[in-house]
Amino acid sequence: MKRSLARAMVLALLLAFSFALDVAPARAANEADYKTAYSAAEAASKEAASLRHQWTVTVSVLAAAKKAADGGDFDRAVAAAREAEALAKASIFQATTEKEAWKAMEIR
Amino acid sequence: MKARTSILLGSLSAALVALALTSPRVVAADKVDPVADARAFQNFFFQKFPDVKHEDFVNGPYSMNEDMKRQWQEKEEFPPYEFALDAGKEMFATPFKNGKTYADCFPNGGVGIRQNYPYFDEKEGKVVTLELALNRCREANGEAPYSYVKDEMASLTAYMAFTSRGKPMDIKIPDDPRALAAFENGKRYFYTRRGQMNFSCASCHVQSPGERIRAEILAPALGILNAMPIYRSEWSGMGTTTRRFVTCNSQTRAVPLEPQADEYRDVEYFLSYVANGLPISGPGARP
Numbered sequence: 001m002k003r004s005l006a007r008a009m010v011l012a013l014l015l016a017f018s019f020a021l022d023v024a025p026a027r028a029a030n031e032a033d034y035k036t037a038y039s040a041a042e043a044a045s046k047e048a049a050s051l052r053h054q055w056t057v058t059v060s061v062l063a064a065a066k067k068a069a070d071g072g073d074f075d076r077a078v079a080a081a082r083e084a085e086a087l088a089k090a091s092i093f094q095a096t097t098e099k100e101a102w103k104a105m106e107i108r
Numbered sequence: 109m110k111a112r113t114s115i116l117l118g119s120l121s122a123a124l125v126a127l128a129l130t131s132p133r134v135v136a137a138d139k140v141d142p143v144a145d146a147r148a149f150q151n152f153f154f155q156k157f158p159d160v161k162h163e164d165f166v167n168g169p170y171s172m173n174e175d176m177k178r179q180w181q182e183k184e185e186f187p188p189y190e191f192a193l194d195a196g197k198e199m200f201a202t203p204f205k206n207g208k209t210y211a212d213c214f215p216n217g218g219v220g221i222r223q224n225y226p227y228f229d230e231k232e233g234k235v236v237t238l239e240l241a242l243n244r245c246r247e248a249n250g251e252a253p254y255s256y257v258k259d260e261m262a263s264l265t266a267y268m269a270f271t272s273r274g275k276p277m278d279i280k281i282p283d284d285p286r287a288l289a290a291f292e293n294g295k296r297y298f299y300t301r302r303g304q305m306n307f308s309c310a311s312c313h314v315q316s317p318g319e320r321i322r323a324e325i326l327a328p329a330l331g332i333l334n335a336m337p338i339y340r341s342e343w344s345g346m347g348t349t350t351r352r353f354v355t356c357n358s359q360t361r362a363v364p365l366e367p368q369a370d371e372y373r374d375v376e377y378f379l380s381y382v383a384n385g386l387p388i389s390g391p392g393a394r395p
Binding site for chain 1: 145148149152299302303304306308310314358361362365
């Protein structure tokens with residue numbers, strides 16, 4: 001009886017702890033987070049440009065990240081930088097696959 | 109046992125014969141063959157649009173849609189490129205500060221030569237477009253180059269195209285591996301998907317000519333440069349070939365290349381070569 005009570009209490013505590021984790025607000029992004037996200041996005045963007053496959057949206061989202069950071073809104077800046085990185089990586093993927101894939105469209 | 113061996117030997121020889129027959133084709137497919145490419149390119153459009161007269165492809169969307177064609181023919185009585193044409197004629201005749209003119213830079217005084225551009229310059233090892241040649245002429249005579257996307261360049265090329273109207277496109281590819289590489293590079297650029305929209309030039313102008321993209325009717329790739337430069341209502345002004353490439357890139361959400369980048373020069377070479385034999389119709393007017 002005592003054992004099961006103890007088990008129930010441990011389970012309840014674990015449950016309460018997990019709920020607390022779920023509902024706790026995410027930590028606000030700071031300048032360091034932004035710098036990390038921005039430099040990763042910038043590196044991917046530079047690679048896309050060097051492959052001559054840069055997308056206009058990557059450039060504008062990257063600029064939006066910088067603008068948000070300049071205004072002190074690091075949450076928005078980090079989100080935009082991550083979006084820019086994803087866009088740049090997609091354009092790199094496009095450049096890589098198109099090295100051969102273009103032939104499928106060729107009129108022969 | 110004997111029967112089994114003969115079946116095995118028979119199959120083996122059949123496989124060898126098949127391999128021997130197919131391997132030259134594989135090699136041929138990888139070889140740069142502009143003549144075969146141009147033939148295939150033209151046949152594709154001729155078969156896709158059997159009712160369009162061959163020389164009519166140079167009129168872009170008007171060759172694809174009767175209503176648009178009628179409107180355009182009426183518009184041609186007072187064409188919107190007329191001012192650019194007059195300006196180009198005057199600019200062409202006006203001497204530079206050193207007394208020379210554009211005519212001094214081009215064969216036949218620059219008249220009736222549009223169909224020979226772009227050409228492959230064996231000294232430089234690169235493709236030279238008409239726009240590039242015009243700016244080189246300016247610089248050689250101590251003048252500042254014009255923007256490749258603005259009115260002055262469009263006016264000059266409009267005049268030069270006008271003096272060449274009706275002449276068949278006549279692009280040469282010399283027996284030079286660099287010229288073949290430029291042609292192949294242009295072809296690759298034409299078919300390569302780019303931008304967030306994941307479009308290649310061919311997505312619109314090979315797969316969908318005659319179809320609507322929003323309010324516009326897409327032009328066929330065949331002969332698309334024969335009409336350059338063009339007055340576009342969308343631009344409310346004239347546009348050069350460079351401007352056309354830059355705009356196409358932007359519309360697919362790709363960052364355009366710098367004007368007269370090797371890729372643009374090469375794709376112009378490719379597109380012009382595959383239109384060999386079709387008449388120059390520039391300057392053109394487009395919606």
